[in-house]
Amino acid sequence: xxxxxxxxxxxxxxxxxxxxxxxxxxxxxxxxxxxxxxxxxxxxxxxxxxxxxxxxxxxxxxxxxxxxxxxxxxxxxxxxxxxxxxxxxxxxxxxxxxxxxxxxxxxxxxxxxxxxxxxxxxxxxxxxxxxxxxxxxxxxxxxxxxxxxxxxxxxxxxxxxxxxxxxxxxxxxxxxxxxxxxxxxxxxxxxxxxxxxxxxxxxxxxxxxxxxxxxxxxxxxxxxxxxxxxxxxxxxxxxxxxxxxxxxxx
Amino acid sequence: xxxxxxxxxxxxxxxxxxxxxxxxxxxxxxxxxxxxxxxxxxxxxxxxxxxxxxxxxxxxxxxxxxxxxxxxxxxxxxxxxxxxxxxxxxxxxxxxxxxxxxxxxxxxxxxxxxxxxxxxxxxxxxxxxxxxxxxxxxxxxxxxxxxxxxxxxxxxxxxxxxxxxxxxxxxxxxxxxxxxxxxxxxxxxxxxxxxxxxxxxxxxxxxxxxxxxxxxxxxxxxxxxxxxxxxxxxxxxxxxxxxxxxxxxxxxxxxxxxxxxxxxxxxxxxxxxxxxxxxxxxxxxxxxxxxxxxxxxxxxxxxxxxxxxxxxxxxxxxxxxxxxxxxxxx
Numbered sequence: 001x002x003x004x005x006x007x008x009x010x011x012x013x014x015x016x017x018x019x020x021x022x023x024x025x026x027x028x029x030x031x032x033x034x035x036x037x038x039x040x041x042x043x044x045x046x047x048x049x050x051x052x053x054x055x056x057x058x059x060x061x062x063x064x065x066x067x068x069x070x071x072x073x074x075x076x077x078x079x080x081x082x083x084x085x086x087x088x089x090x091x092x093x094x095x096x097x098x099x100x101x102x103x104x105x106x107x108x109x110x111x112x113x114x115x116x117x118x119x120x121x122x123x124x125x126x127x128x129x130x131x132x133x134x135x136x137x138x139x140x141x142x143x144x145x146x147x148x149x150x151x152x153x154x155x156x157x158x159x160x161x162x163x164x165x166x167x168x169x170x171x172x173x174x175x176x177x178x179x180x181x182x183x184x185x186x187x188x189x190x191x192x193x194x195x196x197x198x199x200x201x202x203x204x205x206x207x208x209x210x211x212x213x214x215x216x217x218x219x220x221x222x223x224x225x226x227x228x229x230x231x232x233x234x235x236x237x238x239x240x241x242x243x244x245x246x247x248x249x250x
Numbered sequence: 251x252x253x254x255x256x257x258x259x260x261x262x263x264x265x266x267x268x269x270x271x272x273x274x275x276x277x278x279x280x281x282x283x284x285x286x287x288x289x290x291x292x293x294x295x296x297x298x299x300x301x302x303x304x305x306x307x308x309x310x311x312x313x314x315x316x317x318x319x320x321x322x323x324x325x326x327x328x329x330x331x332x333x334x335x336x337x338x339x340x341x342x343x344x345x346x347x348x349x350x351x352x353x354x355x356x357x358x359x360x361x362x363x364x365x366x367x368x369x370x371x372x373x374x375x376x377x378x379x380x381x382x383x384x385x386x387x388x389x390x391x392x393x394x395x396x397x398x399x400x401x402x403x404x405x406x407x408x409x410x411x412x413x414x415x416x417x418x419x420x421x422x423x424x425x426x427x428x429x430x431x432x433x434x435x436x437x438x439x440x441x442x443x444x445x446x447x448x449x450x451x452x453x454x455x456x457x458x459x460x461x462x463x464x465x466x467x468x469x470x471x472x473x474x475x476x477x478x479x480x481x482x483x484x485x486x487x488x489x490x491x492x493x494x495x496x497x498x499x500x501x502x503x504x505x506x507x508x509x510x511x512x513x514x515x516x517x518x519x520x521x522x523x524x525x526x527x528x529x530x531x532x533x534x535x536x537x538x539x540x541x542x543x544x545x546x547x548x549x550x551x552x553x554x555x556x557x558x559x560x561x562x563x564x565x566x567x568x569x570x571x572x573x574x575x576x577x578x579x580x
Contacts, residue, residue, distance in 0.1 A: 053452060055448070055451075055452075074456075075451040075452060076451055076454050076455055076456045076457075079451075079452060079453065079454035080454050084452065084453070085452055087449075091446055091448060091449045092445075092446065092449065093441070093442050093445035093446055093449065094445060095441075095444075095445055096441060096442070096445060100438070100441075103438065104438055104439065104441075104442045104450075104453065105453050107435050107438075107439075108450075108453030108454035108455055109453075109454040112435045113435050113436065113439055113454075113455065114435075114436055115434055115435045115436055116431055116434050116436045116437070116467070117427070117430050117431060117434055118430075118434055118435075119430065119433045119434060120433055120434060120435050120437075120438055121433075123435065162449075162453065166453060166454065
């Protein structure tokens with residue numbers, strides 16, 4: 001089982017009309033790996049996430065999750081296999097409290113979500129999982145606050161809590177620290193480092209410090225194409241990468 | 251625990267109101283008792299619509315379709331085929347739920363204004379059948395002479411007080427069922443869909459299926475109110491399924507407060523009362539109802555339940571979703 005890739009993209013291509021958003025991407029994630037995807041704006045990073053989750057279907061190529069071909073599976077079926085994601089632009093349930101948000105997320109991968117005539121409060125297991133996560137992220141005080149009344153930083157944390165409570169095997173983080181101050185970014189990065197090492201993490205990040213801090217290896221995406229993958233040091237010193245970010249030397 | 255105290259308050263209030271409603275039968279005149287019966291029947295309709303509007307976030311403009319199908323089924327089975335009470339009730343319940351299950355397949359993938367338009371169109375199909383299928387529905391003349399159910403000598407429903415008790419019992423049962431339904435894991439998932447459908451998908455929910463099921467459940471409860479209406483009125487006609495009927499149910503929910511269960515029940519009370527009160531003075535009472543609708547949207551977009559009456563807060567969640575087309579965003 002050790003050899004089975006957690007996520008395997010084989011020549012994945014996505015075109016929108018004439019635009020090649022993603023072209024021929026091969027990507028392989030081992031179980032437990034921490035990988036960051038970096039690249040300038042418009043590189044296709046979020047499109048790649050949407051393809052992995054099934055919000056978009058690839059024009060060509062195949063997507064394998066835990067050794068199973070999921071290329072044609074809809075979103076909710078892929079989620080039930082054990083992946084979950086966060087959003088670059090916060091996507092929560094604003095009118096519900098933090099606890100209610102977590103409970104919805106906890107039951108998403110459980111048959112209990114179809115139970116119609118038994119109160120939610122009977123499902124102690126979901127409450128316990130919610131409490132654990134609230135403790136881990138230091139959000140106990142905000143437990144019964146409506147999410148729309150949280151600060152941006154707190155909402156970004158809830159965003160990750162929602163993805164974690166379903167106990168995923170593969171976690172996709174889309175710029176978890178987007179819009180946070182330096183101090184917030186640091187403490188949040190420290191929290192993210194503590195995520196269960198069993199969980200494979202694929203991370204999109206603009207903040208290089210965060211990317212290098214959280215990931216073992218880095219993949220650079222540029223104009224929909226995979227440029228290079230490697231250890232943080234190699235990427236830092238790679239000439240092509242420098243050109244992508246800083247332009248060619250005159 | 252504020253939460254437990256809140257629940258206790260609600261339970262006490264519920265029991266208190268139930269007792270008052272039981273006692274009302276002894277106090278009220280026949281006229282007012284019949285109005286109250288009507289309020290309860292349309293209260294069920296409004297609450298069932300609120301499942302869609304207030305919780306799933308789908309504004310249906312054709313909710314009277316299932317109400318009408320159930321009412322017509324009772325009328326046709328009892329007058330044309332002489333079917334007994336339980337047969338009529340069972341048939342009407344099954345048929346209205348089945349129609350909801352079929353319509354649901356056509357509407358559950360849409361939302362917002364598109365959902366509104368397609369539900370409106372489908373309810374017009376039902377109206378068309380009621381109006382044009384003369385051989386079965388007697389068309390514009392409607393069907394009269396629906397006998398009140400008779401459950402033995404002691405509990406003849408011909409008696410207005412007995413019938414009121416019967417409606418009240420159904421009302422209380424439906425209220426509790428919907429209350430439980432909305433607090434179940436499934437009911438919670440509807441709120442999630444209202445707030446962010448894309449996030450729900452990414453948490454593992456097949457949101458189409460949840461929307462579809464909520465539509466069928468709402469249609470089912472709507473059918474129950476239709477059954478009661480047929481027995482109450484003893485007469486059904488195409489006006490029971492026309493657009494005005496759907497609009498009134500819509501207004502009851504908007505006025506009372508979508509996303510609360512008590513709100514639509516109150517809304518039903520106000521609209522039914524106004525209807526009967528105003529129609530004594532003018533034939534153009536619809537103008538008044540329309541004015542109320544506009545004023546509600548402008549000044550009370552979350553309904554009367556958003557008013558904080560004597561510190562009793564029912565509504566923690568009070569609004570249609572943000573990406574709804576109706577209502578003001580401020």
